[in-house]
Amino acid sequence: MINNIWFVIKEKKAEFIRVLIWEMIHGVFVSAPLGIVMVIIWELFKEFPNYQVIWSVVAMMTVMLLVQFYFASKSMVKSNEFSFELSNWLRLKIGNHLQRMSMGYFKKRDPGDIASVVLQDVSNFENIFAHAIPNIASAIFGTFTLSIFLFWFDWRLAICLIVAIPLVYPLIWISNYLVNKFGQKHVKARNKTGSSFLEYVQGIRHLKAFGQTGARFKSLDQALLELKKQSIKVEAIPGPIVLTASVVFEIFFLLSIALGLYYFQGGSLDLQVWIAFLILGYALYQPLKVLTVEYVILRYMNVSLSRIRELLESPIQNDESKPLPTSFPIEFKNVHFGYDERSVLNDISFTASQNTMTALVGASGSGKTTICSLLARFWDVDKGQITIGGIDIRSISMDHFYQLFSEVFQDVYLFDDSIYNNVKVGKPNATDKEVEKVLNKAQCMEFISKLPEGWHTKVGESGSKLSGGQKQRISIARAMLKDAPIVLLDEATASLDPENEIYIQRAIQELIKTKTVVVIAHKLATIQEADQILALKEGKIAERGTHEELLNQRGYYAKLWNTQQNASGWKFNGQNEKSKV
Numbered sequence: 001m002i003n004n005i006w007f008v009i010k011e012k013k014a015e016f017i018r019v020l021i022w023e024m025i026h027g028v029f030v031s032a033p034l035g036i037v038m039v040i041i042w043e044l045f046k047e048f049p050n051y052q053v054i055w056s057v058v059a060m061m062t063v064m065l066l067v068q069f070y071f072a073s074k075s076m077v078k079s080n081e082f083s084f085e086l087s088n089w090l091r092l093k094i095g096n097h098l099q100r101m102s103m104g105y106f107k108k109r110d111p112g113d114i115a116s117v118v119l120q121d122v123s124n125f126e127n128i129f130a131h132a133i134p135n136i137a138s139a140i141f142g143t144f145t146l147s148i149f150l151f152w153f154d155w156r157l158a159i160c161l162i163v164a165i166p167l168v169y170p171l172i173w174i175s176n177y178l179v180n181k182f183g184q185k186h187v188k189a190r191n192k193t194g195s196s197f198l199e200y201v202q203g204i205r206h207l208k209a210f211g212q213t214g215a216r217f218k219s220l221d222q223a224l225l226e227l228k229k230q231s232i233k234v235e236a237i238p239g240p241i242v243l244t245a246s247v248v249f250e251i252f253f254l255l256s257i258a259l260g261l262y263y264f265q266g267g268s269l270d271l272q273v274w275i276a277f278l279i280l281g282y283a284l285y286q287p288l289k290v291l292t293v294e295y296v297i298l299r300y301m302n303v304s305l306s307r308i309r310e311l312l313e314s315p316i317q318n319d320e321s322k323p324l325p326t327s328f329p330i331e332f333k334n335v336h337f338g339y340d341e342r343s344v345l346n347d348i349s350f351t352a353s354q355n356t357m358t359a360l361v362g363a364s365g366s367g368k369t370t371i372c373s374l375l376a377r378f379w380d381v382d383k384g385q386i387t388i389g390g391i392d393i394r395s396i397s398m399d400h401f402y403q404l405f406s407e408v409f410q411d412v413y414l415f416d417d418s419i420y421n422n423v424k425v426g427k428p429n430a431t432d433k434e435v436e437k438v439l440n441k442a443q444c445m446e447f448i449s450k451l452p453e454g455w456h457t458k459v460g461e462s463g464s465k466l467s468g469g470q471k472q473r474i475s476i477a478r479a480m481l482k483d484a485p486i487v488l489l490d491e492a493t494a495s496l497d498p499e500n501e502i503y504i505q506r507a508i509q510e511l512i513k514t515k516t517v518v519v520i521a522h523k524l525a526t527i528q529e530a531d532q533i534l535a536l537k538e539g540k541i542a543e544r545g546t547h548e549e550l551l552n553q554r555g556y557y558a559k560l561w562n563t564q565q566n567a568s569g570w571k572f573n574g575q576n577e578k579s580k581v
C-alpha cells in the first residue's frame, strides 16, 4: 500500500511530507495536555499543594490549547488544500498519460472503466490525503505522546496497556484480506453499473426504435443489484473488525485497572499514578480505535490506488525527440500489423510523394482504415517501418507528430460549443479573418448565415444541431485552419446527398491543395484524379497505379470500378428491383 502511495505521488513527496509533519504536530498537541493535566493531580495529592505550580500548569494548558487549535486548523486546511491540488494534478497526469498510449489500450479496456479510474478512484485517492492519512498520522502521534507519559509514570502498567496494540494485528491482517477481496468485487460491480448506464443512455434512441428498452433495462437493473450487494458487503467489513479491536482494548484497560489495584495494595504504586492511568489509559485507546477504522478505509482505498498505478504503468508510445521532418513524403516499408493474433496487413510497402494524392480502395475489411490508423499512430506497426520525410514516425515526439496531420473522418467530432470555437480548435491563436476565410473556403458560410447567431451558434453535443454534411464542412474548415502538411481523408463523402457532396468535394479540393493526401474512398469516381491508387485485397496491395493504368490492367480495380458503375444504376422503385436509370 505504501508502495502504491509512493508510486502515485512520487513527484509530490516533499509536499506530502510537509503536510504530514503538520498532522504529526497536531497529534502531539491533542494528547500532550492530557499528560500535563496529571501534574495538577500530583500536586493536589501532596500534603501541602503548591498552588503556584497548579496555576502555572493551567496557564501552560491554556497556551497548549491555543497552539492545538492553531495546528488543528492549519493541518486541516493544509491537508485539504494538498488533497484537492493532488487529485487535480493526478487527473492531469493520467490525462497526459492516456494521450500517449496507443489506441490498442482503449479498444481493449472499457471506456467506462477508464472514466471510473479518473473520477471515482481519484476521488478515493483525494480522500486518502484529505482524511485517512491525516487522521492516521494524528492518531499515531497522539498515541505515541500519551505512551511517553504513561511510561514515565509507571512502565509496568504502560506495558500492560501497550501490549494490546500488537494483539490487534491479526485483525488488521484479516481486514486486509477481506477488504482486498470485497473491494475488488465492489469496484468491478461499480464499473459494470457505470458502463451499463452509459450504454443504456447512449443507445436509448436505438433501444426505443427496436422496442428493447425493457430488456436492456433488465441488465442495468441486475448491475445495480450486484452493486448494492457488494456495497453492503464492503461497508460491513469494518464493523466487526473495529468492534473486536474495541473489545480487545477494553479488556486490556480492565486488566491495567486490576494490575494497578494489585500494585497499589502491594504498596508499589502511588494513588495519584493509579488515577493517572485510569484517565490516560482510557484516553490512549481512543486514537487507536480511530486508527483501526481509518486503516480499514485506507485498505479499501488501496484498491483504487492499485488501479491508478496500473493505468499509469501501462506502456506509452515511444516519443523521443529526434530531428523533425522537414519534408513530408510518406513511406510504408514492409509493414505488418494485426489487432490481436489475427494478421490484418501483410507486407505493405508504398511511397506517397509530397503533395500528391494516394487513394486506398478495396472491399470492406481489406485494411484501408488500418493503414490510416497506423499512419496516424493510433497503433504502432508490428513489423516494418513508416517514415515521414525519411524519419520513423515512432521517433517523432507526439506533440510534434500531431501537428503534421489534418484528419477529416466520416465520424465528425464537434465540441458542444460555437461553430467559431470548433473551427478554432485547428489553430487556437487564429484571427477572426482567418476563421472567416476557411469557413468560406469550406462552403460553410451559406448555412452559417441562416443560423440565428451566425458562427456563434452552439452546435449542441457532438454537433447534434447540425446536419451530417454541415458537420463535415466544419471539420474541413478546422483542418484548413490547422494547415498541416499531411491530410488524411476517410470516406468523407460516403453518406451524403448530392448537393452536400458537391459542397464537400469543393471544400476538400481547397483543403488538399499542396498537401500530401491519403484518402480512403468507397466511391471510386471521386479519386479518378489521384496520383496513385492502391487497391487492397485481404490486407495486401493487390494492384497499384493511376485510374487509367488500373482500368487497363482489367484486374481487381477494374472489377471494383465496373461493379460501382453498375451499382450506380440501382434504383429503388418500391420492390427493390434493379433497373438501369
Ligand SMILES: Nc1ncnc2c1ncn2[C@@H]1O[C@H](COP(=O)(O)OP(=O)(O)OP(=O)(O)O)[C@@H](O)[C@H]1O
Pocket: 107, 339, 340, 344, 362, 363, 364, 365, 366, 367, 368, 369, 370, 371
Ligand atoms: N479495433 C479492431 N480490433 C480488431 N479487429 C479490427 C479492428 N479494427 C478493424 N479490425 C479488423 O481488421 C480488418 C481490416 O479492417 P479495416 O477497418 O482496416 O478495413 P477497411 O478496409 O477500412 O474496411 P471498411 O471499408 O469497411 O471501413 C477487418 O477484418 C476488421 O474486422
